[in-house]
Amino acid sequence: MGGATTIEGALDLVRRHGGRITSSRRFLLRALFDSEGHRTAEELATEVQVQAPDVHLSTIYRNLDELERLGVIVHAHLGHGPATYHLANSVHGHFVCEECGKMIEAPDSIFASLAKSAQSRFGFSINPHHFAMLGRCRECS
Amino acid sequence: MGGATTIEGALDLVRRHGGRITSSRRFLLRALFDSEGHRTAEELATEVQVQAPDVHLSTIYRNLDELERLGVIVHAHLGHGPATYHLANSVHGHFVCEECGKMIEAPDSIFASLAKSAQSRFGFSINPHHFAMLGRCRECS
DNA sequence: ACTCAATTGCGAGAGATTCGCATTATCCCT
DNA sequence: AGGGATAATGCGAATCTCTCGCAATTGAGT
Numbered sequence: 109m110g111g112a113t114t115i116e117g118a119l120d121l122v123r124r125h126g127g128r129i130t131s132s133r134r135f136l137l138r139a140l141f142d143s144e145g146h147r148t149a150e151e152l153a154t155e156v157q158v159q160a161p162d163v164h165l166s167t168i169y170r171n172l173d174e175l176e177r178l179g180v181i182v183h184a185h186l187g188h189g190p191a192t193y194h195l196a197n198s199v200h201g202h203f204v205c206e207e208c209g210k211m212i213e214a215p216d217s218i219f220a221s222l223a224k225s226a227q228s229r230f231g232f233s234i235n236p237h238h239f240a241m242l243g244r245c246r247e248c249s
Numbered sequence: 250m251g252g253a254t255t256i257e258g259a260l261d262l263v264r265r266h267g268g269r270i271t272s273s274r275r276f277l278l279r280a281l282f283d284s285e286g287h288r289t290a291e292e293l294a295t296e297v298q299v300q301a302p303d304v305h306l307s308t309i310y311r312n313l314d315e316l317e318r319l320g321v322i323v324h325a326h327l328g329h330g331p332a333t334y335h336l337a338n339s340v341h342g343h344f345v346c347e348e349c350g351k352m353i354e355a356p357d358s359i360f361a362s363l364a365k366s367a368q369s370r371f372g373f374s375i376n377p378h379h380f381a382m383l384g385r386c387r388e389c390s
Numbered sequence: 391a392c393t394c395a396a397t398t399g400c401g402a403g404a405g406a407t408t409c410g411c412a413t414t415a416t417c418c419c420t
Numbered sequence: 421a422g423g424g425a426t427a428a429t430g431c432g433a434a435t436c437t438c439t440c441g442c443a444a445t446t447g448a449g450t
Contacts, residue, residue: 128416128427149407164430169407171428185326185380190406203373212371221362222382230353231387232344239326239380241363246372269396269447290438305399310438312397331437 111179111196115141118180125178132156132163136171140181146192146211186211186240202240207248211240252320252337256282259321266319273297273304277312281322287333287352327352327381343381348389352381 112118115137119129127133139147139155147155153168172193175181183191186204201219203212219236226232253259256278260270268274280288280296288296294309313334316322324332327345342360344353360377367373 123417126427130416130428132429162430166408166431167429203367203371203375205373206376206379212373214367214371218366218370219363221366222360225359225362226344226355226382226384229359230344230355231390232346232353232384233390234344234382234384235347236382238347238383241367241375241377242379243367243373243375249372249374267396271397271447273398303399307400307439308398 113197118175118178121178121180122174127174131160132167133171135160135163136168137175137180140175140193140195144194144198146184146186146194148190148192150190152193182237184238184240187242199237201236203245204240204242205245205248206242207244210245210247212245254338259316259319262319262321263315268315272301273308274312276301276304277309278316278321281316281334281336285335285339287325287327287335289331289333291331293334323378325379325381328383340378342377344386345381345383346386346389347383348385351386351388353386 112121115134118137119133122133123129135156136152139152142155149165149168149172152172153163153165156163156168172181172183176183176193179196181193182196182199183193184202185191186202187209199216201214201216203214204210216236219234222236223234226234253262256275259278260274263274264270276297277293280293283296290306290309290313293313294304294306297304297309313322313324317324317334320337322334323337323340324334325343326332327343328350340357342355342357344355345351357377360375363377364375367375
């Protein structure tokens, strides 16, 4: 939610918040919209640099931060490595096997009853997207 | 489970696995057993160094790793900062407010129905202790 | 005591991310 | 179109957390 469903929509959002449209932003958004994958800042930088070799990794980080503040993307931690980024309009939970690293994307509905108990027991509204739920996949159990 | 309920029990476990009883291990275990808190490696090092100033941070990390392999302690990630360590015999889930940082410890039972759905839908056995569940606490909602 | 392997202290290194700063580029206003 | 304010960039250095290599030390069985 929040977010934007197209590159131009995202750029509009940037503009409306006093930001400027730069080519690194355009390239980064293109990389992000290109696939629904979970990619690290480094991977995104590599993709952007195919078209614009001078875009620096620190610029990627700064733009990722800004796009996250604007609600266009979110980042998630799937394990001990670097964070991964993806579009905010396809948020979901993550189950990651501690043994083999396999990742399963889960619809929010699977967290519904946890959300309810956390709310009634602690007044806490969960956001199940940010950190993965670890465990063992079928094969590794 | 796994674990050990006393310092001497933990040291026995170390010994039985071919490890040696050193004073830094004893001091570290004392710090860990001293309180049920969630403490970072750095905090534990500071505590240990009150009694034994020469114990190096890297020694703390190595001993924490070993104690975790033996099942005496576990580490959890409660946010973007450093990992926190605590005794394995008091594992629990963590709800952390994204706004104010407040942390709530939750009994495993609250994850029971999520565990059941993850198992039946994906054959996945969850371990809800490692990464915190983010969200908003009552005050910040 | 003696020996051998486990452990330690120390500093350097690695991985991910952030920061400072001078330079460049975008956008708004004539 | 031209100019000025300021957002954004490139670059390297710094930060934070944790890991590693290595020589020196120490614990524990004989």
